[in-house]
Amino acid sequence: MTKPSIPRGTRDFSPVVMAKRKYILEAIEKVYRTYGFMPLETPAMENLSTLTGKYGDEGDQLVFRILNSGDFLKEVPVEKKDEATGNYKSLTPHISEKGLRYDLTVPLARYVVMNQNEVDFPFKRYQIQPVWRADRPQKGRYREFWQCDADVLGTDSLLCEADFIQIYHAVFKAIGLKDYEIRINHRKLLEAVVEKANASAHFKTITVIIDKTDKIGIDGVAKELAQLGLGGEQVNIILSLLAKTPFSMDLINQLSDKLKGSKLAEKAIHDLTELFQLTGKGNQKVFFDGSLARGLDYYTGCIFEVVPTSVKMGSISGGGRYDDLTGVFGLKGISGIGISFGIDRIYDVLEELQAFPKDNAIFTDVLFCPMDDKAIAYSIPLANALRGENIRTEIYPQASKLKKQLDYANTKNIRWAAIVGENEMQNNSVMLKHLTSGKQELVDKDKISIFID
RNA sequence: GUAGUCAUAGCUCAGCUGGUUAGAGCAUCGGUUUGUGGUACCGAGGGUCGUGGGUUCGAGCCCCAUUGAUUACCCCA
Numbered sequence: 131m132t133k134p135s136i137p138r139g140t141r142d143f144s145p146v147v148m149a150k151r152k153y154i155l156e157a158i159e160k161v162y163r164t165y166g167f168m169p170l171e172t173p174a175m176e177n178l179s180t181l182t183g184k185y186g187d188e189g190d191q192l193v194f195r196i197l198n199s200g201d202f203l204k205e206v207p208v209e210k211k212d213e214a215t216g217n218y219k220s221l222t223p224h225i226s227e228k229g230l231r232y233d234l235t236v237p238l239a240r241y242v243v244m245n246q247n248e249v250d251f252p253f254k255r256y257q258i259q260p261v262w263r264a265d266r267p268q269k270g271r272y273r274e275f276w277q278c279d280a281d282v283l284g285t286d287s288l289l290c291e292a293d294f295i296q297i298y299h300a301v302f303k304a305i306g307l308k309d310y311e312i313r314i315n316h317r318k319l320l321e322a323v324v325e326k327a328n329a330s331a332h333f334k335t336i337t338v339i340i341d342k343t344d345k346i347g348i349d350g351v352a353k354e355l356a357q358l359g360l361g362g363e364q365v366n367i368i369l370s371l372l373a374k375t376p377f378s379m380d381l382i383n384q385l386s387d388k389l390k391g392s393k394l395a396e397k398a399i400h401d402l403t404e405l406f407q408l409t410g411k412g413n414q415k416v417f418f419d420g421s422l423a424r425g426l427d428y429y430t431g432c433i434f435e436v437v438p439t440s441v442k443m444g445s446i447s448g449g450g451r452y453d454d455l456t457g458v459f460g461l462k463g464i465s466g467i468g469i470s471f472g473i474d475r476i477y478d479v480l481e482e483l484q485a486f487p488k489d490n491a492i493f494t495d496v497l498f499c500p501m502d503d504k505a506i507a508y509s510i511p512l513a514n515a516l517r518g519e520n521i522r523t524e525i526y527p528q529a530s531k532l533k534k535q536l537d538y539a540n541t542k543n544i545r546w547a548a549i550v551g552e553n554e555m556q557n558n559s560v561m562l563k564h565l566t567s568g569k570q571e572l573v574d575k576d577k578i579s580i581f582i583d
Numbered sequence: 584g585u586a587g588u589c590a591u592a593g594c595u596c597a598g599c600u601g602g603u604u605a606g607a608g609c610a611u612c613g614g615u616u617u618g619u620g621g622u623a624c625c626g627a628g629g630g631u632c633g634u635g636g637g638u639u640c641g642a643g644c645c646c647c648a649u650u651g652a653u654u655a656c657c658c659c660a
Contacts, residue, residue: 135651138651138652186658188657188658188659189658189659191584192658192659233660261660263659263660265658265659266584266657267652267653268653268654268655269653269654269655270660271659271660272660275660276660277660338658444660445660446660447660448660470660471660472660473660474660475660499618499619501618531616531617531618532618532619532620533616533618533619533620534620535619535620536619536620536621537620537621538620539620539621540620540621541621547619547620549618549619551618552618553618561618561619563619563620565620565621566621568619568620568621570619
């Protein structure tokens with residue numbers, strides 16, 4: 131017999147853990163719905179032609195591939211079979227045509243393009259599903275994890291950006307997370323600065339480097355930029371952007387002065403100004419962060435990231451605007467913006483702050499404890515009546531010793547036990563015991579629900 | 584892909600410079616108590632010490648390999 135195990139980087143979620151995860155997921159979903167986002171689900175597997183080439187070379191390596199069913203070797207040309215040893219990459223396209231979804235954004239783009247005649251723009255959808263990546267798991271990083279995306283496609287209105295900032299506030303309020311910071315930046319501002327530093331050829335690498343500012347510090351960034359071959363003056367221009375300051379009109383004006391004459395900067399300043407006007411004041415938790423870059427290179431406008439401030443943890447949400455997500459599938463000119471919550475990290479944050487509600491671990495309100503088989507039959511209609519009033523009720527399935535039944539109630543954090551024996555049945559009642567206080571009372575069988583809080 | 588750490592009961596871990604029959608707590612089950620729990624007491628089940636090889640009179644402990652877990656780097660959520 132083999133020892134049971136699950137693939138590395140995957141997890142089981144116990145009932146207690148699931149209750150907490152649901153608490154977060156339902157809060158997010160509820161907020162999304164209040165802003166008019168509609169649910170969308172897509173298959174776990176996509177055709178590889180949909181997935182490959184969208185995430186860069188590294189990303190393509192991380193896509194889980196699904197082996198073709200049946201005689202998967204029959205399509206392989208003979209010469210490939212011969213060279214298969216040590217040359218699996220040339221073999222892969224012949225034996226695998228499908229892969230597991232790598233994120234929710236590409237499937238969204240695929241869906242919109244396939245259904246462009248039915249989709250009404252602006253198209254607001256949310257999607258909460260697992261995604262899979264074939265990389266090395268480590269802390270806070272899994273091969274199967276959940277993304278909670280919301281996107282708006284088909285409008286370049288800055289109201290979307292403003293909405294998402296409000297959504298952040300609403301979600302974190304709903305789950306009781308008080309200490310967080312929303313960081314924003316603009317991709318075109320980054321481009322403008324890199325352009326001013328005369329280093330546009332290295333733009334992509336530079337964004338990766340400055341995105342690490344939190345981790346390696348300003349000095350570390352300077353060092354890596356120098357290693358890239360940039361001169362002192364170039365490095366200084368880029369470093370001058372990295373400060374994090376409260377999001378304000380003053381700040382926007384400063385940026386505007388600093389980058390005068392740049393077309394790219396003009397657009398960015400315009401966006402930030404409008405966003406500021408739409409979000410209004412009272413946003414102490416919103417910061418402009420020049421070091422925020424986000425690795426994904428499809429972002430072209432405002433970008434966001436949310437970081438908890440009272441717990442040492444990476445970003446718990448991110449997002450941004452992209453000009454041309456559906457272009458790769460042949461539908462041009464659709465601007466969009468999206469955000470995504472990292473449920474696993476939010477879970478860890480709430481756990482560390484002990485911010486989950488205590489009654490989250492309670493799954494049953496009342497346990498009927500029958501003393502004999504007749505008592506089981508007696509309990510069924512009573513239990514159903516309680517369930518009809520939305521009281522979570524179960525009947526202990528055997529007329530076991532009372533000690534055993536109460537032990538069961540204790541381990542499940544059940545607060546009420548309805549004990550049913552000869553006496554109770556004769557009196558048309560149950561012995562209702564409150565398990566946290568130990569008090570009990572003979573209660574009429576039709577009036578149980580009155581006592582349940 | 585690179586590097587470090589770890590692997591003993593279902594879980595968390597003890598196990599001395601290598602020495603007789605590998606232990607504890609928790610969890611599970613039974614009992615003390617024919618219908619009153621969370622505490623206490625008694626008892627039971629559960630291990631080829633990740634796997635394979637080597638050194639040795641003797642290996643849970645030392646050496647090599649291998650597999651798995653975990654952490655950091657790359658990249659990412």
